[in-house]
Amino acid sequence: MHETMHETKLDIPQILSRLPLFQELAPEQIAALESACRERRLAKGEMLFQKGDPPKGFFVVVFGQVKLAFPSSQGNEKVVQILGPRQSFGEAMMFMDRPYPVFAEGLVDSLLLQIGSVPVFELLQRDPMFARHMLAGLSLRLHSLVQDVETYSLRSSAQRVVGYLLQQCPQSKSGEASFDISLPTSKQVIASRLNLTPETLSRIFHDLSANGLIGVSGKQITINDVNRLREFDL
Amino acid sequence: MHETMHETKLDIPQILSRLPLFQELAPEQIAALESACRERRLAKGEMLFQKGDPPKGFFVVVFGQVKLAFPSSQGNEKVVQILGPRQSFGEAMMFMDRPYPVFAEGLVDSLLLQIGSVPVFELLQRDPMFARHMLAGLSLRLHSLVQDVETYSLRSSAQRVVGYLLQQCPQSKSGEASFDISLPTSKQVIASRLNLTPETLSRIFHDLSANGLIGVSGKQITINDVNRLREFDL
DNA sequence: CGTACCTTTGATGTGAATCAAGAGTAGTGG
DNA sequence: CCACTACTCTTGATTCACATCAAAGGTACG
Secondary structure (H helix, E strand, C coil): CCCCCCCCCCCHHHHHHCCCCCCCCCHHHHHHHHCCEEEEEECCCCEEECCCCCCCCEEEEEECCEEEEEECCCCCEEEEEEECCCCEECHHHHCCCCCCCCEEEECCCEEEEEECHHHHHHHHHHCHHHHHHHHHHHHHHHHHHHHHHHHHHHCCHHHHHHHHHHHHCCCCCCCCCCEEEECCCCHHHHHHHCCCCHHHHHHHHHHHHHCCCEEEECCEEEECCHHHHHCCCC | CCCCCCCCCCCHHHHHHCCCCCCCCCHHHHHHHHCCEEEEEECCCCEEECCCCCCCCEEEEEECCEEEEEECCCCCEEEEEEECCCCEECHHHHCCCCCCCCEEEECCCEEEEEECHHHHHHHHHHCHHHHHHHHHHHHHHHHHHHHHHHHHHHCCHHHHHHHHHHHHCCCCCCCCCCEEEECCCCHHHHHHHCCCCHHHHHHHHHHHHHCCCEEEECCEEEECCHHHHHCCCC
């Protein structure tokens, strides 16, 4: 095992205050949350919670990578989201008395913070600005899920892949024609996230690179011409 | 045009106070909202907003029926949600500076209330309980979208139809084996909501009724045996 | 009672999954 | 350092669920 799992002491207030959700809180509010945090180490392949488990607060990724997915009878699974540092999940379940609709599993050895619901509710009670942030966070999540539904429903597999690659590009506005990106995880997982099989993803990468649109070398993808790729429509 | 579009005066406070979102508000709070409401009549087939329009508050269906959908280049479209009386939409967009990701169109002549964002933000500022309701509402929406993604990703077309029918059953817990339900709108629209073509939906209804699982007569569907239908897995 | 739109039914097509081997690529342990 | 095991990724052949195309009923409504 690598040096990913440092045993150094964490500066929890600093971590919390840098999260989008919490970044406008006063130091005393951060302190209140800190006392309700639990560190949670998650090994690669380890399950954080199963679909159907009762929710217990929400989680923030400090370092590492976590996937949210649906299990499926035939062993295959559908990845809903891949989460990296600073991202959080499970907030919505705090506000509903429902079990988790997905399971969460470490893609690599990771460190999470688990934040209990009680202090969050207390914050909500006191700080309307915090409520605004929380609402904005959920709204954003809702929006991106709606986008996903659109993508799955009316774009072909190749279009989904192209869309994914373009999303990975740092601000695609500028005149830059070429980009280098690194896939955040295995192609298997990405395939599932895009709702296709590994075989299909592989073939699409092959085709795109045969057309000179991209270059593929392991997890390194070179986008030769962003604009030409963007105009890609089979 | 029928007598669906009454011109009777509306009791807006009463309508508002019966919405899940607002039902715990004090009369004075309701009054504050009332002044920010606009009535909006929407004819069958009329567009309320287009995908890409800048959001302006959110909407509540008083009576009638509205669909939210993505447009698509080839004229076909993908229905995301079908909304009836007491349901609201567009809340999430208030908290984000983004255009609507879908368009909204009347399925029948309808009456909506449009509620501006400013008074909602003021309520949020003052009443933590209202914030809780708002968060619960968005969480619920998020949850059902996640369910949709699961459904689209790993269930066959027939399973999606069966799932839809079972959802329409009022409390399916009890021993009742048989149910009568009425489809809320045309089969075309339902097909799109379930991500299939009208032809495929028609064939599935045909098959299910050939197997004696359901009876179909126009929009009236009889579920002969809820349990047998629930166990349906091709 | 006719026009316009839903819905059904049949024949055919196709995008992506599945099945089936191989070819890397990594971590493991001697 | 090299085999050993275990994945992950690629490539090809085949299949299948569902869409598409086409045309005929139905149904609603002006």
